[in-house]
Amino acid sequence: MGADRAQPGPAGGAGPRPVGRNRFRHVHLAAVVAASLAVPAAIAQPYPQRPVRFIVPFAPGGTSDIVGRLMGTALGEELGQTFVIDNRAGAGATIGTAIVARAPADGYTLLVSHSGMAINETLYAKLPYDALADFAPISLVGVAPSAVVVTNTLPVRNMVDLVALAKKDPGKLTYGSAGVGSVGHLAVALLEYVSGTRFNHVPYKGGAPSVLATMTGEVNFSIPTLPSATPQVKAGKLRMIAVTTAKRSSVVPDVPTVAESGVPKYVYEVWHALFAPAKTPRPILDRLSKATLKVLENQELRAQLAAQGIEPTPSTPAQLDKLLRHDIALWAATIKAAGIPIN
16 A cells, blocks of 8 residues: 555556656666765865875885885875885895786875886896886885995096906906896996996895905905995995996085096986876875975985985976886896896
8 A cells, every 4th residue: 555556647658657666766866866976075085095005025124115114104194194014025026016016006005116126127028017007106205326336455546447447458357246136236237338348247145245345355346335335435444436326425425426437427326216006096196296295305204214325306207207217228228238137
């Protein structure tokens, strides 16, 4: 009785029309309209609404991990959400990087990467991602200088001397690194590529042993990170003849760059940067980019990064994209010219 009883149809109609079904249609239509109106409201909600995961594709304790934790804390305070550090080390950073490439493009899984991202595009024959196609740049965080250090007995005072000595007897001068494909190895491979010189590579099981070998004269020189070289230089155990960045380092402002010291085309910088999965909505990328620019103005954060040997260098997404493309091309040419084995 009541709601479901039949009512007469319109004149000339085919018969009675059930009121209950008609009401159901009206209710269903209203629900669809309400849902469609709610979608823009959900999209308009300010990002982030829940914790953000920062994937660091390296083990805890390293420079990239420290960068991730410092930036995670700063961005968390700026955006009002927790940034959770998730270390996913292995396979030259490709494991953690691949996780971000496959993550939903919603801004809640981000990558803390460094210049190895560009190097790996050539160093590895097969990667589970494409650095240019699978990631959206957010911002550069900073660059870490390396330093050209020589054993105290080597008769060179600048890069002109080092290159001249190398060209006089190609392959005689030795250098140490943390192994094939390491940053120290690639730094010298780039030097060979742009200066037309050839050195003899002696790989070690880490950066510290290669610096020690330079101190003892077991090898003639090396290009370690600036923080690992500076204490030994101050102690008089090594001689620093240049820094590898485009500009002089604030840590050792009296030391010239490699370009100033005799190899004008040489710049080697280990950069650290933030990326999101490709197709992350532009409003989210813009919010993250602007927040990164803002927190990197903080003097305390800048000092903390500088303590790790990193010169704070924020950028726009477009500038980071340009840097990544440039470095992929540069390292492809360098690795092939040096004959470094492809993994």
